[in-house]
Amino acid sequence: xxxxxxxxxxxxxxxxxxxxxxxxxxxxxxxxxxxxxxxxxxxxxxxxxxxxxxxxxxxxxxxxxxxxxxxxxxxxxxxxxxxxxxxxxxxxxxxxxxxxxxxxxxxxxxxxxxxxxxxxxxxxxxxxxxxxxxxxxxxxxxxxxxxxxxxxxxxxxxxxxxxxxxxxxxxxxxxxxxxxxxxxxxxxxxxxxxxxxxxxxxxxxxxxxxxxxxxxx
Amino acid sequence: xxxxxxxxxxxxxxxxxxxxxxxxxxxxxxxxxxxxxxxxxxxxxxxxxxxxxxxxxxxxxxxxxxxxxxxxxxxxxxxxxxxxxxxxxxxxxxxxxxxxxxxxxxxxxxxxxxxxxxxxxxxxxxxxxxxxxxxxxxxxxxxxxxxxxxxxxxxxxxxxxxxxxxxxxxxxxxxxxxxxxxxxxxxxxxxxxxxxxxxxxxxxxxxxxxxxxxxxxxxxxxxxxxxxxxxxxxxxxxxxxxxxxxxxxxxxxxxxxxxxxxxxxxxxxxxxxxxxxxxxxxxxxxxxxxxxxxxxxxxxxxxxxxxxxxxxxxxxxxxxxxxxxxxxxxxxxxxxxxxxxxxxxxxxxxxxxxxxxxxxxxxxxxxxxxxxxxxxxxxxxxxxxxxxxxxxxxxxxxxxxxxxxxxxxxxxxxxxxxxxxxxxxxxxxxxxxxxxxxxxxxxxxxxxxxxxxxxxxxxxxxxxxxxxxxxxxxxxxxxxxxxxxxxxxxxxxxxxxxxxxxxxxxxxxxxxxxxxxxxxxxxxxxxxxxxxxxxxxxxx
Numbered sequence: 181x182x183x184x185x186x187x188x189x190x191x192x193x194x195x196x197x198x199x200x201x202x203x204x205x206x207x208x209x210x211x212x213x214x215x216x217x218x219x220x221x222x223x224x225x226x227x228x229x230x231x232x233x234x235x236x237x238x239x240x241x242x243x244x245x246x247x248x249x250x251x252x253x254x255x256x257x258x259x260x261x262x263x264x265x266x267x268x269x270x271x272x273x274x275x276x277x278x279x280x281x282x283x284x285x286x287x288x289x290x291x292x293x294x295x296x297x298x299x300x301x302x303x304x305x306x307x308x309x310x311x312x313x314x315x316x317x318x319x320x321x322x323x324x325x326x327x328x329x330x331x332x333x334x335x336x337x338x339x340x341x342x343x344x345x346x347x348x349x350x351x352x353x354x355x356x357x358x359x360x361x362x363x364x365x366x367x368x369x370x371x372x373x374x375x376x377x378x379x380x381x382x383x384x385x386x387x388x389x390x391x392x393x394x395x396x397x
Numbered sequence: 398x399x400x401x402x403x404x405x406x407x408x409x410x411x412x413x414x415x416x417x418x419x420x421x422x423x424x425x426x427x428x429x430x431x432x433x434x435x436x437x438x439x440x441x442x443x444x445x446x447x448x449x450x451x452x453x454x455x456x457x458x459x460x461x462x463x464x465x466x467x468x469x470x471x472x473x474x475x476x477x478x479x480x481x482x483x484x485x486x487x488x489x490x491x492x493x494x495x496x497x498x499x500x501x502x503x504x505x506x507x508x509x510x511x512x513x514x515x516x517x518x519x520x521x522x523x524x525x526x527x528x529x530x531x532x533x534x535x536x537x538x539x540x541x542x543x544x545x546x547x548x549x550x551x552x553x554x555x556x557x558x559x560x561x562x563x564x565x566x567x568x569x570x571x572x573x574x575x576x577x578x579x580x581x582x583x584x585x586x587x588x589x590x591x592x593x594x595x596x597x598x599x600x601x602x603x604x605x606x607x608x609x610x611x612x613x614x615x616x617x618x619x620x621x622x623x624x625x626x627x628x629x630x631x632x633x634x635x636x637x638x639x640x641x642x643x644x645x646x647x648x649x650x651x652x653x654x655x656x657x658x659x660x661x662x663x664x665x666x667x668x669x670x671x672x673x674x675x676x677x678x679x680x681x682x683x684x685x686x687x688x689x690x691x692x693x694x695x696x697x698x699x700x701x702x703x704x705x706x707x708x709x710x711x712x713x714x715x716x717x718x719x720x721x722x723x724x725x726x727x728x729x730x731x732x733x734x735x736x737x738x739x740x741x742x743x744x745x746x747x748x749x750x751x752x753x754x755x756x757x758x759x760x761x762x763x764x765x766x767x768x769x770x771x772x773x774x775x776x777x778x779x780x781x782x783x784x785x786x787x788x789x790x791x792x793x794x795x796x797x798x799x800x801x802x803x804x805x806x807x808x809x810x811x812x813x814x815x816x817x818x819x820x821x822x823x824x825x826x827x828x829x830x831x832x833x834x835x836x837x838x839x840x841x842x843x844x845x846x847x848x849x850x851x852x853x854x855x856x857x858x859x860x861x862x863x864x865x866x867x868x869x870x871x872x873x874x875x876x877x878x879x880x881x882x883x884x885x886x887x888x889x890x891x892x893x894x895x896x897x898x899x900x901x902x903x904x905x906x907x908x909x910x911x912x913x914x915x916x917x918x919x920x921x922x923x924x925x926x927x928x929x930x931x932x933x934x935x936x937x
Contacts, residue, residue: 259845269832
């Protein structure tokens with residue numbers, strides 16, 4: 181199967197002396213779900229931000245759909261990468277209602293209404309469409325965040341601890357639903373988590389970040 | 398690295414704005430290297446010592462008094478339960494609505510030999526016409542009182558926040574070590590808020606040094622009145638600029654002190670062991686003492702001038718709201734709103750570019766734009782006149798006569814420089830509340846540049862936008878010296894109108910514009926007091 185994301189010899193550091201990621205190689209296939217597991221502060225989120233184009237790289241190369249998007253002194257901005265991003269605190273736009281949040285990334289006007297309705301239904305938040313983020317629960321906010329990310333039909337979905345702020349029941353419920361949607365839509369997903377159970381349940385493959393080394397399971 | 402471009406349009410806009418804003422100040426400073434005229438020798442020999450000594454005495458007196466009033470009232474309302482405490486928490490900032498020059502005018506009306514208070518005293522105590530109960534206020538001591546009772550809220554606000562952040566446990570330990578309530582204040586609480594106290598006092602010192610209206614009315618020779626006299630009396634702009642440079646250097650020193658103190662503004666950082674202060678109930682005597690300590694600053698700084706202005710208004714009678722008053726009010730409101738919108742817009746663009754480009758260049762430039770608030774209006778006016786004359790003579794010389802000099806551009810330019818710090822701090826506070834994840838999500842959803850600004854940031858920061866407009870508007874309405882010098886011929890604002898009437902001793906007629914200035918000044922006070930009430934709820 182074809183690689184949709186390739187990372188070659190990636191190195192990154194915030195401080196010249198302390199490398200947070202060193203000589204890292206990785207590939208993600210179309211339709212594959214890969215979890216990056218490891219404790220806090222080890223560089224998992226940084227890796228995700230590099231793939232998203234929110235951070236540059238010091239060395240190495242990142243390729244999405246055979247196109248180089250990041251290398252030393254070059255950075256294709258995030259808006260040109262066709263990715264989806266869901267983070268732990270949802271980052272919903274507080275001034276927009278649920279419908280407009282989901283609609284945010286859609287530029288083509290004609291099918292917008294029907295597409296939004298489709299995704300609101302898919303993530304079971306259609307009845308909340310006119311409510312604002314602060315008026316709905318954390319679980320519902322997370323569903324909206326997923327709908328907003330998937331509606332743009334991204335090549336890769338990047339998830340940064342997306343279930344971290346939810347209680348266990350809600351987490352289990354969302355795990356089942358979202359995994360089914362990802363598999364049904366043949367979506368490539370890169371999940372960052374510190375929860376081993378979540379990583380095992382969700383992923384086709386797990387990459388474990390540990391102090392100074394990377395273990396691929 | 399956030400972008401492949403190292404220098405972008407955002408950098409360009411910010412750098413241009415910085416240089417444009419700083420140019421009047423740089424022009425003033427450059428005068429240090431110009432030739433020194435005979436007037437300078439005259440000033441140096443005969444009056445400079447007076448300017449320096451009077452300015453230092455004034456600033457020292459005001460600083461001492463605001464430290465006492467500001468810290469004591471802040472300590473009382475934070476730590477004790479007494480009659481009127483809830484009102485005093487926000488009521489103590491009311492004097493901020495009254496500019497020092499208006500307090501000076503009302504004090505003259507109240508305490509002059511034939512002023513309201515002496516007239517009342519004569520009729521109450523059957524005194525002779527040449528006898529006075531209240532002493533003459535038109536001197537440096539009167540000026541110290543005027544500045545202290547209008548500016549102490551700066552110290553009060555900053556000290557109150559610092560006292561609120563002090564942990565109860567520390568005072569409890571102090572009590573077990575044998576300290577009395579008074580000793581706890583003097584030996585523990587006060588030393589711990591010292592940086593905050595210095596920061597607040599430095600703001601007051603800068604405001605005092607910058608003032609022109611009050612010291613001019615009391616005929617005190619300070620740097621600002623000296624600059625004005627050199628320019629308008631001796632017609633020597635270069636010497637006026639050289640005097641301005643001296644004041645500017647001293648103010649920069651105050652500004653650096655203020656910034657350094659603010660960095661350590663609170664020794665007692667809230668940690669996981671933080672226990673909020675326990676408010677103590679007082680006996681009826683203690684409660685009365687606290688009530689009077691807190692009431693006196695409000696009485697002198699707010700109630701008394703309001704009563705005197707009401708007295709003038711009643712005497713001025715029906716002609717209070719005449720056509721001229723409305724025309725001047727309209728001028729003022731339009732000009733201040735226009736300046737406020739432009740200033741807020743500039744602050745918005747710069748803060749956005751700092752966030753969007755995450756550039757160290759723009760981040761390090763922005764604080765320089767903030768120094769405008771500390772530069773006296775009079776000095777700014779001198780610099781702007783020089784800059785505009787240069788631009789008119791060298792770049793805009795295709796226009797007949799002067800295009801920029803003597804136009805409203807100068808006024809708006811001065812107002813933006815003076816008020817940028819207000820707009821900027823409002824936006825900075827607003828941006829701190831927006832998670833970086835919001836920007837990341839928006840960018841991944843293909844929103845960038847102006848699209849990100851107007852679709853995401855602007856709607857979220859709408860409150861900051863309007864707060865900034867409000868704060869800048871009220872600041873501009875009060876601004877006197879820059880307006881006095883830069884206004885176009887025959888153009889009057891409320892501040893100028895008040896000044897002209899007061900300088901002609903037509904106090905009664907000054908009532909209308911003074912009232913309007915105070916009413917507009919009360920609007921931001923209303924919002925700050927609302928914030929104080931909210932913070933009280935959060936703390937409890």
